[in-house]
Amino acid sequence: MSSQVDWKKEGLLEGLDGDDREARVDLLDQLHDDGVGVDELRKAVEEERLTLLPVERVIGSEREYTPKEVGEKAGLDLEIVQGHWQALGLPRLAEDARVLGDRDIEAARQLKNFVDAGLPIDGLLGIARVMGEGMARISDAVLDVAGQAFLKAGESERDVGVRYADAARQLIPLLQEQLDYIFNLHMREGIRTGYLNATERSTGKLEGARQVGVAFADLVGFTKLGEDLPPEEIGSLAGELAELAADVADAPVRLVKTIGDAAMLVSEDNEALIEAALEMVARADDAREGFPQLRAGVACGPALSRAGDWYGRPVNVASRVTGVARPGSVLVHGDVRDACKDRFEWSFAGKKKLKNVKGEQPLFRARRRDDSDSDD
Numbered sequence: 001m002s003s004q005v006d007w008k009k010e011g012l013l014e015g016l017d018g019d020d021r022e023a024r025v026d027l028l029d030q031l032h033d034d035g036v037g038v039d040e041l042r043k044a045v046e047e048e049r050l051t052l053l054p055v056e057r058v059i060g061s062e063r064e065y066t067p068k069e070v071g072e073k074a075g076l077d078l079e080i081v082q083g084h085w086q087a088l089g090l091p092r093l094a095e096d097a098r099v100l101g102d103r104d105i106e107a108a109r110q111l112k113n114f115v116d117a118g119l120p121i122d123g124l125l126g127i128a129r130v131m132g133e134g135m136a137r138i139s140d141a142v143l144d145v146a147g148q149a150f151l152k153a154g155e156s157e158r159d160v161g162v163r164y165a166d167a168a169r170q171l172i173p174l175l176q177e178q179l180d181y182i183f184n185l186h187m188r189e190g191i192r193t194g195y196l197n198a199t200e201r202s203t204g205k206l207e208g209a210r211q212v213g214v215a216f217a218d219l220v221g222f223t224k225l226g227e228d229l230p231p232e233e234i235g236s237l238a239g240e241l242a243e244l245a246a247d248v249a250d251a252p253v254r255l256v257k258t259i260g261d262a263a264m265l266v267s268e269d270n271e272a273l274i275e276a277a278l279e280m281v282a283r284a285d286d287a288r289e290g291f292p293q294l295r296a297g298v299a300c301g302p303a304l305s306r307a308g309d310w311y312g313r314p315v316n317v318a319s320r321v322t323g324v325a326r327p328g329s330v331l332v333h334g335d336v337r338d339a340c341k342d343r344f345e346w347s348f349a350g351k352k353k354l355k356n357v358k359g360e361q362p363l364f365r366a367r368r369r370d371d372s373d374s375d376d
Contacts, residue, residue, distance in 0.1 A: 023158040051160050213266070
């Protein structure tokens with residue numbers, strides 16, 4: 001069955017002729033027959049997202065309920081529904097915006113179950129923020145790979161849209177299974193590496209700050225490279241850094257995050273952390289031609305772990321130490337050096353004033369004992 005709408009009269013064929021015009025009509029007919037209204041199609045054309053509208057339909061784009069109605073059906077206050085949506089990294093929902101569907105009601109009911117089980121709403125919103133940030137990056141990565149795999153030059157909107165929709169039907173269930181698998185892996189690893197200690201078990205309360213070592217490693221000259229290299233190559237460098245950081249972060253060292261040109265590692269074992277930093281720097285030196293050198297900074301002290309990130313003085317100090325480290329070196333704050341001075345070779349790098357850190361800080365360059373390099 002073909003739609004009886006005059007798409008030319010609706011103004012949705014402007015600037016098109018020949019095969020492109022015919023493909024646009026065919027795609028509009030298919031979407032309209034599938035239940036997409038003319039106003040929504042017009043908006044998709046105006047926003048230049050008509051090609052991917054078939055994928056939206058596969059993923060789910062119900063627009064039946066307002067946030068207020070979803071809250072009423074799930075037994076949640078409107079403010080919680082709106083706050084949770086925003087915490088996921090999505091634009092704030094107007095109270096009367098009819099933009100939600102059955103899956104949103106189901107998700108709201110699950111949120112209500114968490115609240116009823118005794119989990120604090122602030123904590124749940126914190127989890128939502130982390131999940132939103134992570135899922136945004138995952139979806140961007142998936143779309144990028146899909147674009148490289150499925151996009152072909154010179155194809156019509158209809159052909160691209162249909163191919164992407166078919167791919168989504170096949171791949172999304174597989175990706176959902178992978179996400180469930182990876183989540184379980186990380187939960188298991190977190191529990192294995194000492195999520196609860198004896199004090200926490202006896203007091204029934206998670207500790208606040210913990211004594212940890214923090215290391216940052218960044219690509220030397222990354223900002224200048226951004227001016228000289230195309231974005232694709234810059235993105236490739238960031239990806240290689242993330243892969244390198246993940247490869248050296250063996251327990252008890254944990255990779256917390258990568259941020260463009262930098263990676264952040266944390267461990268309660270300072271020696272293991274320094275070894276990981278040295279390994280990263282060494283591997284960067286031995287990497288492919290054109291890969292920048294790394295420099296790393298390490299500090300230790302009480303820090304707080306919340307929602308997948310770390311906060312506190314050692315985080316700030318390690319970042320600042322990295323900023324004054326020489327290319328190809330691991331620079332360590334004096335407190336870390338004092339805690340593990342017998343494991344590595346050390347050379348005093350002087351006392352330096354670090355930005356936003358009170359007083360001059362003693363810094364040392366760390367080397368493996370079999371490292372013959374004597375440059376400071």
